[in-house]
Amino acid sequence: METAAKKQKLVVIGNGMAPGRALEHLFEMAPETYDVTIFNAEPRVNYDRIMLSPVLSGEKEFEEIIIHGDGWYIKHGITLYKGHKIIGIDRQAKTVTSDAGTIESYDKLLIATGSVPFVLPVPGNNLPGVLTYRDLDDVNAMLLAAQSRAKAVVIGGGLLGLEAAAGLKSRGMDVTVLHIMPTLMERQLDPAAGYLLEQAVEQRGIRVMTKASTKEILGQNKVEGVLLADGTTLPADLVVMAAGIRPNAMLAKEAGLETNRGIVVNAGMQTSDPDIFAIGECAEVAGQCYGLVAPLYEMARVVSAQLADDADAKFVHSETPTKLKVTGINLFSVGDLGEGDDRQEIVLRDAAAGVYKRLVLKDDRIIGTVLYGETSDGAWFHDLTKKRTDISEMRDTLIFGQSYQGGSPLDPMAAVAALPDDAEICGCNGICKGKITGAISGKGLTSLDDVRVHTKASASCGSCTGLVEQLLVLTLGDSYNPSAVTPMCSCTDLGHDDVRRLIKAKKLKSIPAVMQELEWKTSCGCAKCRPALNYYLVADWPDEYADDYQSRFINERVHANIQKDGTYSVVPRMWGGVTNSKELRAIADVVDKFAIPAVKVTGGQRIDMLGIKKEDLPAVWADLGKAGFVSGQAYAKGLRTVKTCVGTDWCRFGTQDSTGLGIRIEKFMWGSWTPAKVKMAVSGCPRNCAEATCKDVGIICVDSGYEIHFAGAAGLDIKGTEVLGLVKTEDEALEHVVALTQMYREQGRYLERIYKWAKRVGLDEIRRQIMQDEVKRRGYFDRFVFSQTFAQVDPWSERVSGVDKHEFQPMAKIGYQQAAE
Amino acid sequence: MMNWIEIGTINDIPRRGARCVNTPHGKIAVFRTMEDQIFAIDDHCPHKGGPLSQGIVHGAAVTCPLHNWVISLETGKALGADEGSVKTIAIRLDGDRILALLELATVAAE
Numbered sequence: 001m002e003t004a005a006k007k008q009k010l011v012v013i014g015n016g017m018a019p020g021r022a023l024e025h026l027f028e029m030a031p032e033t034y035d036v037t038i039f040n041a042e043p044r045v046n047y048d049r050i051m052l053s054p055v056l057s058g059e060k061e062f063e064e065i066i067i068h069g070d071g072w073y074i075k076h077g078i079t080l081y082k083g084h085k086i087i088g089i090d091r092q093a094k095t096v097t098s099d100a101g102t103i104e105s106y107d108k109l110l111i112a113t114g115s116v117p118f119v120l121p122v123p124g125n126n127l128p129g130v131l132t133y134r135d136l137d138d139v140n141a142m143l144l145a146a147q148s149r150a151k152a153v154v155i156g157g158g159l160l161g162l163e164a165a166a167g168l169k170s171r172g173m174d175v176t177v178l179h180i181m182p183t184l185m186e187r188q189l190d191p192a193a194g195y196l197l198e199q200a201v202e203q204r205g206i207r208v209m210t211k212a213s214t215k216e217i218l219g220q221n222k223v224e225g226v227l228l229a230d231g232t233t234l235p236a237d238l239v240v241m242a243a244g245i246r247p248n249a250m251l252a253k254e255a256g257l258e259t260n261r262g263i264v265v266n267a268g269m270q271t272s273d274p275d276i277f278a279i280g281e282c283a284e285v286a287g288q289c290y291g292l293v294a295p296l297y298e299m300a301r302v303v304s305a306q307l308a309d310d311a312d313a314k315f316v317h318s319e320t321p322t323k324l325k326v327t328g329i330n331l332f333s334v335g336d337l338g339e340g341d342d343r344q345e346i347v348l349r350d351a352a353a354g355v356y357k358r359l360v361l362k363d364d365r366i367i368g369t370v371l372y373g374e375t376s377d378g379a380w381f382h383d384l385t386k387k388r389t390d391i392s393e394m395r396d397t398l399i400f401g402q403s404y405q406g407g408s409p410l411d412p413m414a415a416v417a418a419l420p421d422d423a424e425i426c427g428c429n430g431i432c433k434g435k436i437t438g439a440i441s442g443k444g445l446t447s448l449d450d451v452r453v454h455t456k457a458s459a460s461c462g463s464c465t466g467l468v469e470q471l472l473v474l475t476l477g478d479s480y481n482p483s484a485v486t487p488m489c490s491c492t493d494l495g496h497d498d499v500r501r502l503i504k505a506k507k508l509k510s511i512p513a514v515m516q517e518l519e520w521k522t523s524c525g526c527a528k529c530r531p532a533l534n535y536y537l538v539a540d541w542p543d544e545y546a547d548d549y550q551s552r553f554i555n556e557r558v559h560a561n562i563q564k565d566g567t568y569s570v571v572p573r574m575w576g577g578v579t580n581s582k583e584l585r586a587i588a589d590v591v592d593k594f595a596i597p598a599v600k601v602t603g604g605q606r607i608d609m610l611g612i613k614k615e616d617l618p619a620v621w622a623d624l625g626k627a628g629f630v631s632g633q634a635y636a637k638g639l640r641t642v643k644t645c646v647g648t649d650w651c652r653f654g655t656q657d658s659t660g661l662g663i664r665i666e667k668f669m670w671g672s673w674t675p676a677k678v679k680m681a682v683s684g685c686p687r688n689c690a691e692a693t694c695k696d697v698g699i700i701c702v703d704s705g706y707e708i709h710f711a712g713a714a715g716l717d718i719k720g721t722e723v724l725g726l727v728k729t730e731d732e733a734l735e736h737v738v739a740l741t742q743m744y745r746e747q748g749r750y751l752e753r754i755y756k757w758a759k760r761v762g763l764d765e766i767r768r769q770i771m772q773d774e775v776k777r778r779g780y781f782d783r784f785v786f787s788q789t790f791a792q793v794d795p796w797s798e799r800v801s802g803v804d805k806h807e808f809q810p811m812a813k814i815g816y817q818q819a820a821e
Numbered sequence: 822m823m824n825w826i827e828i829g830t831i832n833d834i835p836r837r838g839a840r841c842v843n844t845p846h847g848k849i850a851v852f853r854t855m856e857d858q859i860f861a862i863d864d865h866c867p868h869k870g871g872p873l874s875q876g877i878v879h880g881a882a883v884t885c886p887l888h889n890w891v892i893s894l895e896t897g898k899a900l901g902a903d904e905g906s907v908k909t910i911a912i913r914l915d916g917d918r919i920l921a922l923l924e925l926a927t928v929a930a931e
Contacts, residue, residue: 182836190855190856191855261916287915337856338854338856338857338858338881339854339855339856339858339880339881340858340880340881340893340894340895341881341882341893341895341896341898341900342895343881522879522880523855523880524837524854524855524879524880525879526879526880526884527876527877527879527884527889527891530877530879531877549835550835550836550837550838550877550878551837551877552877553877553886554875554876554877554886555886557875558875562872562875562886562887564869564871564887565870566870566871566872566875806833806834806835806840810840810841810842810843810848811828811829811833811834811840811841811842811851812827812828812829812842812843813842813843814826814828814842814843814844814845814923815845
C-alpha cells in the first residue's frame with residue numbers, strides 16, 4: 001500500500017537554535033510533509049547557545065541547556081548527522097556533501113550555518129591558548145585552561161567578551177578585558193551606562209582596559225602574552241577573542257547563492273534559489289543580519305510557515321532589547337539612542353544607588369531606552385515603544401516607571417514636606433530629614449553652607465543639595481535666600497568649584513564618570529562644560545586621565561589658531577624671545593614654500609605666520625621641526641610666552657640675567673595646561689622693559705634678588721600686578737613661580753584668568769601659602785613637576801609622526817564629472 | 822543632477838568629531854555623533870562663515886569655533902536665540918559606508 005503522498009526531503013545544514021525552533025513549528029503545522037535530515041558540524045544535539053555563559057561560570061551544567069535530546073530526533077524520525085560538516089551544495093543535482101563523504105539529496109534545503117567568531121588578524125592569533133567563544137568546545141577548552149588559575153586576557157568588551165570574562169573570573173582566573181572603544185558595549189549603551197558597567201565589572205576584580213588596540217599575540221609555542229599598540233605587554237596564559245561575529249555565508253557563496261554580508265534572503269527567508277532557504281545569524285534580510293535570539297526565532301517561525309506552504313508569512317524587523325547575562329549586573333538597552341532636534345531625552349541619575357536611566361523621545365513617544373542598575377521597567381518602556389503610546393500625559397513621572405503612573409503629578413515641595421522625619425536625605429553621611437530641620441531651627445542656620453558645616457548633609461557628593469535647599473525653604477519660608485551659585489552650564493546645577501571639589505573627593509577620572517556621579521542632565525554635555533571638565537581631569541589626574549580631544553576647542557585640537565577665514569596661524573616657540581639666523585632662515589623658507597600670506601611679530605616676542613591651510617599644517621610643522629622649533633602653544637589654555645629683556649648680558653642697567661631666567665622658566669613650564677592662558681615676563685631692572693607688571697606672572701630683577709609679581713592684566717581689563725614677595729636666588733624665583741601657577745591650576749575655574757582667581761581667593765591667602773608656608777609651596781611645586789612628566793610632549797612633532805592624521809585631511813574630494821560627448 | 826556618492830566610511834570620523842569633503846560647490850562637513858549618527862551640512866556657519874567642521878560636537882549639534890553659535894546637525898538651523906540656517910545634505914548609510922546626495926557639477930569633456 002502506498003502512503004497518501006510521497007514525503008518531500010528537507011535537508012537542514014546546521015543544528016543551532018534557529019533551525020531547532022523552525023522544525024518544532026514545522027512538525028506542528030505540517031507533521032507529515034517532510035523527511036528531515038540534519039547535518040551538524042558540532043558532534044552533539046541542539047542546545048541553548050546563549051546559556052553557554054552560565055555553563056562557563058558554573059551556574060549551570062551542559063545537560064541543563066540542551067533543547068532537544070536524542071529522543072526528540074528519534075520521535076520525529078529525523079536523521080541527525082553529528083559532527084558532519086557540509087562542504088558542498090550541488091544545486092543542479094540538488095544534493096549536499098559532508099566532509100565525511102556522505103551525500104544526501106533534497107527537495108528543500110535550509111541553511112542555518114550561523115556565524116563564525118571574528119579572529120583579529122594579528123601575528124600569533126593561531127597560537128595554542130588562543131580561543132574564540134562560540135560553542136561548547138570553546139567553553140570546555142576555557143574550563144580546562146581555567147584550572148591553572150592563571151592569567152586570561154579577553155579581547156572584546158561587548159556582550160560575549162564580558163560574559164566570558166565574568167565566567168573565567170568566577171573560575172578563579174586573573175582576567176583582563178581589552179576593549180578598543182572608549183566605553184564598554186558601545187553599540188548598545190551610551191557612555192554613561194558604559195561607565196557604570198565598567199565600574200561594576202572592575203568591582204568583580206576584572207581589569208578593564210579601554211581604547212586598547214591589540215597588536216600582537218606573543219608566545220613561542222603557546223600564548224605567553226598580548227602586546228598592545230601603545231607598547232604595553234600583558235602576560236597571559238589564555239587569550240579569548242570575543243571581538244565580534246561574522247555571518248557564515250561561505251558555503252552558500254560557493255554554491256552560487258546571492259550573498260552580501262550574509263546569505264541574502266527575502267522576507268520569506270528564501271534565498272536566490274527558490275528551493276533553498278536560510279535562517280539564523282547567517283541570513284541577511286532587508287540588508288540586516290541579526291545576532292540576538294528573538295529575531296532568529298521570528299525567522300524560524302517564518303521559514304516553517306513557508307515550508308508548510310504559507311506564502312504570506314513574512315519576516316518583519318523589530319528592535320530587540322540587549323541584556324547582559326552576568327549575575328548581579330543589570331542593564332537593558334533597546335531602540336534608537338541617537339540625539340536630535342526633534343528628539344528629547346529624560347535622564348535620571350542616582351549616583352548613590354548606581355542607577356542610570358535614559359529615555360529618548362520623539363513626537364511624545366519613546367524610541368529608545370537605556371537602563372542601568374534598575375531595569376525592572378525595561379519591558380514596560382519597550383512595550384510603550386512597540387505600541388507607539390503617546391506619553392505626554394505621564395511625561396513628568398515617566399522615568400520613575402510604571403508604578404508611578406496614574407494619580408496626580410507630584411509637587412516636589414509637597415513631596416519633601418510629606419517625608420517623615422527619619423527619611424534619609426544625605427546618603428553619604430546618613431543624615432535624616434529631622435536632623436537637618438532640627439539644626440536649621442535650633443541653631444538658626446540660614447544657608448546651605450551652614451547646614452553643611454553643622455550637619456554634614458550635602459557636604460560630600462552634593463547630590464542631595466536640592467533636597468537640603470527645599471528643607472531650608474520649608475523651615476525658613478521666604479526668609480531663605482539660596483546662595484547664588486552660578487552653574488557651570490545648563491547641563492548641571494553645580495558650579496565650577498563644586499565640580500572641581502567633587503572630582504577630587506570622589507576620584508572621578510573620566511568625563512562619563514563626572515557626568516554620571518554628579519548627575520549631569522544631558523547625556524553628552526555641551527561645548528561649555530566638556531572643555532572645562534577635560535581641563536579639570538587633566539589637571540587633577542595627570543598620570544591617569546586620557547585627554548579627550550573631542551572635548552577640546554579646535555585650536556587645542558590642531559595646535560594652531562583658527563582665523564576668521566578658517567585658515568590657521570602658527571607660532572613656534574622662541575625661548576624667552578631669543579632667536580638666531582638659522583631659525584629665522586627656516587621660518588623664511590617655510591613662508592616661501594607654503595606661500596604664507598602674512599608674517600607678524602607678536603606682543604609676546606615671537607613670530608606669527610598667518611593664513612595657513614589646515615591641510616598644510618603637518619608639513620609646516622615638519623619643516624619647522626627640522627630647524628629645532630617646537631609648538632609655541634599660542635593657542636593653548638596653558639603657558640604662552642615668557643617675555644624678557646636683555647638683562648645683564650647687554651644692558652648697562654641690568655641687575656640679573658633676566659633673559660636666562662625667562663628661558664629657564666619657559667623651558668621648565670612649557671606644555672602645562674592651565675585654566676586660562678598664562679603669560680609671563682622677566683625684566684632685568686625696575687625700568688621694566690619686558691612689561692612684567694601687566695602679566696599673569698612677572699618678575700622684576702633688582703640688586704637684592706627677584707621681586708615676584710602676579711595677577712596683572714592687559715586685555716579686556718587693564719590691571720597692574722600685585723607683589724607676591726621678594727626672593728634672593730634664581731632657584732627660589734623659579735620655585736615660587738611654579739608653586740603659584742600650580743595653586744592656580746588646582747583652584748582656578750576654567751577660563752578664569754589669574755587676576756580673577758586671585759581676587760576670588762584673596763591676595764593674602766595666596767601670599768601666605770606661597771611665600772610663608774614652605775610645606776604647601778613644596779607640595780604645589782612637586783605636583784607641578786609630576787604633571788609635567790606627562791605634559792611636555794611636543795604636539796607638533798607628534799602630529800608630524802602621524803598622530804591624529806584624520807584631523808588634517810579632507811575625508812574625500814569630489815571632483816567634476818565629465819559630460820558625455 | 823543629484824547622485825548618491827560614497828564619501829568615506831563611518832570609521833573615518835571620530836565620535837563627536839567631523840571630517841570635511843571637498844566638492845566643486847564648496848566644503849561640506851560630515852559629523853559623527855556619540856551615538857554614531859552621521860550628518861552632513863555645508864561647512865559654513867550662517868553667522869560669519871566659520872568652519873563648522875572644526876567645532877565641538879555635542880548631542881546632535883555643533884558649536885561654531887568662531888563665535889559659539891550652536892547649529893543643529895539635523896535641520897541646519899541655529900539653536901537658542903540666534904537665527905539663521907545652513908544647508909543640510911542627505912546622508913545614507915550602507916553598512917559602514919557613507920553616501921551623500923550631492924549634485925555633480927559637469928564640465929564638458931575636451
